[in-house]
Amino acid sequence: MIEIAVNLIVVVVNIFNMIRPATNKDYSSVCDLLASENLPTIDVDRNLSHFFVMTEQNEIVGSIGMELYGQSALLRSMAVASGHRSKGIAMALINELMAYAKEKRVSDMFLITNTAEQYFQRVGFKKIPREEVKEVVLQSKEFNGLCPASSAIMMKEL
16 A cells, blocks of 8 residues: 555656746747647747646647736646646646746736636636736737637636
């Protein structure tokens, strides 16, 4: 029983050790991953500021990022390659981004989703009306035509 617990800890540690800040050299791979999941890429910052990637054998298998708006942020570009799902990668990426956001003194994180509303509810986001989104966040391209008007808007206080 102890050996199983130790092996599980090693697996979890290995997952977290593969997360790293994204760099401009990752831009094409991140955009390819996002495009494969039908997520917008046109406004992704080429420097990938405030982005993280999960790698496995030097291949990017997950990404997550945020746009920073003072004490608010917009979570964006969370994707996990189809062959790597159900391994805790999305949760590890979210945890990494949330810790980073807290370091940046972000107090509330917003997101827009068409497909992952239930998942984000499980990790503490709540659905909100557009009127509750901070004005500064509403200036993002995501809120100005890049994402469909039918998308769910969600928020989490940090």
